[in-house]
Amino acid sequence: MILLTGADGYLGWPTFLKLSKTFPDEQIIGVDNLARRRWVEQIGSVSAIPIEEIDGRMQAANEQGFTNLHFIKGDLTDIDFVYQLLKQFKPTTIVHLASQPSAPYSHINGRTAAFTQENNNGMMRNILWGMHELGLEDRHLIVTTTTGVYGAPEFKIPEGFLTVEGKKGKEKIPYPAMATSWYHMSRANDINNLFLAHYMWKIPITDIRTSIIFGSQTEETKRSEKLATRFDFDFYFGVVPNRFCAQALSNYPITIYGKGEQKKPMITLEDAATSVVNAVNMNKAKEYEVFNQAALLVSPKDLGEAVQKAGREAGIDVQLTHIKNPRVEKEDHQMEMDNRGFIERLLKKEPQVLESSIRQTMTDLLPYRDTISRYQTALLGQ
Numbered sequence: 001m002i003l004l005t006g007a008d009g010y011l012g013w014p015t016f017l018k019l020s021k022t023f024p025d026e027q028i029i030g031v032d033n034l035a036r037r038r039w040v041e042q043i044g045s046v047s048a049i050p051i052e053e054i055d056g057r058m059q060a061a062n063e064q065g066f067t068n069l070h071f072i073k074g075d076l077t078d079i080d081f082v083y084q085l086l087k088q089f090k091p092t093t094i095v096h097l098a099s100q101p102s103a104p105y106s107h108i109n110g111r112t113a114a115f116t117q118e119n120n121n122g123m124m125r126n127i128l129w130g131m132h133e134l135g136l137e138d139r140h141l142i143v144t145t146t147t148g149v150y151g152a153p154e155f156k157i158p159e160g161f162l163t164v165e166g167k168k169g170k171e172k173i174p175y176p177a178m179a180t181s182w183y184h185m186s187r188a189n190d191i192n193n194l195f196l197a198h199y200m201w202k203i204p205i206t207d208i209r210t211s212i213i214f215g216s217q218t219e220e221t222k223r224s225e226k227l228a229t230r231f232d233f234d235f236y237f238g239v240v241p242n243r244f245c246a247q248a249l250s251n252y253p254i255t256i257y258g259k260g261e262q263k264k265p266m267i268t269l270e271d272a273a274t275s276v277v278n279a280v281n282m283n284k285a286k287e288y289e290v291f292n293q294a295a296l297l298v299s300p301k302d303l304g305e306a307v308q309k310a311g312r313e314a315g316i317d318v319q320l321t322h323i324k325n326p327r328v329e330k331e332d333h334q335m336e337m338d339n340r341g342f343i344e345r346l347l348k349k350e351p352q353v354l355e356s357s358i359r360q361t362m363t364d365l366l367p368y369r370d371t372i373s374r375y376q377t378a379l380l381g382q
């Protein structure tokens with residue numbers, strides 16, 4: 001029995017389907033409170049690619065042969081709900097993808113900042129304490145946190161730990177806390193609690209530090225329109241690569257802040273879901289392991305050019321403009337990140353590349369140009 005949280009989300013839904021395909025003899029329990037749908041509606045936007053209501057999704061999955069999936073609606077900040085879930089299903093593996101994952105949303109005001117941290121940290125604590133109190137400390141816990149906890153340091157980012165040398169010897173210390181948003185700091189807090197729970201109760205934990213995920217489909221979601229995952233393009237919930245594609249399709253120039261040369265870690269949706277599923281199969285021992293789930297280092301300029309090229313191929317003239325950088329950031333910061341463990345042990349294949357993935361995304365979005373244009377104010381965050 002595998003328990004997947006956040007099963008209705010952008011990454012969660014494709015992961016749910018991929019788990020079903022990879023483990024046909026297991027029962028997969030997906031949990032979600034459908035909050036992401038409400039948040040996007042609240043800020044005045046919509047998924048560009050239409051998605052089914054959860055019942056329609058589950059029915060379509062069943063019709064397509066994903067017959068070992070079960071969905072339960074519930075709020076994981078409710079400790080009684082979490083304990084009930086764990087008690088009833090006693091999962092062998094828990095894959096925790098649920099979160100409020102938007103930094104801009106967490107910055108709207110004090111309430112959304114508080115909500116983000118209470119939601120994310122509450123869920124994580126309930127799962128950890130539930131595993132402890134219900135005797136499930138030997139089960140494998142897989143969590144997607146974020147590479148955003150690292151900040152943008154002037155050294156090569158390690159996979160989770162820094163080695164500090166003193167006179168008497170050296171110590172490996174967890175490296176989670178240079179986050180620069182209230183959302184990212186909520187995940188740094190989660191990482192601290194994961195570390196503590198492993199220290200106290202020896203729960204085997206795979207902490208997947210997820211980078212920016214982009215793209216519109218996976219092998220499984222493309223089997224039917226009714227299996228599509230959400231595709232957000234608004235200022236709050238759309239990640240930069242997905243927003244650039246939407247911007248190009250609604251004939252709005254792509255704006256690059258400053259020189260746009262600062263590289264950020266990214267990964268396609270297909271590779272992100274595949275590597276989470278591979279983590280379930282991994283020999284876990286009794287460890288707390290960290291993987292940097294990053295496959296590509298991409299600058300806004302690279303991204304803009306890839307979108308422009310894909311647009312030209314589709315007969316769309318995409319304009320790139322540079323504006324003065326409104327953010328406080330090192331514009332030419334060349335991030336370096338160790339991802340060897342991730343590539344060798346979780347992804348286990350060549351990562352998908354930027355250009356073809358952007359081309360695929362633009363092709364998938366093309367039928368929904370009108371929707372994007374209708375919600376242009378959401379796209380621009382006005």
Ligand SMILES: NC(=O)c1ccc[n+]([C@@H]2O[C@H](COP(=O)([O-])OP(=O)(O)OC[C@H]3O[C@@H](n4cnc5c(N)ncnc54)[C@H](O)[C@@H]3O)[C@@H](O)[C@H]2O)c1
Pocket residue numbers: 005006007008009010011012031032033034035036037074075076077096097098099100101119123144145146147210211212213214239
């Ligand atoms: N998408 C990215 O670029 C990205 C980057 C870094 C990290 N991540 C991490 O990957 C994971 C998945 O992200 P995503 O983009 O699919 O986000 P998402 O918002 O689409 O999915 C998260 C799901 O969790 C659910 N959820 C939130 N709070 C809940 C609660 N209290 N109870 C039950 N369900 C709840 C939401 O309804 C949503 O469906 C998250 O942990 C996120 O922090 C994502």
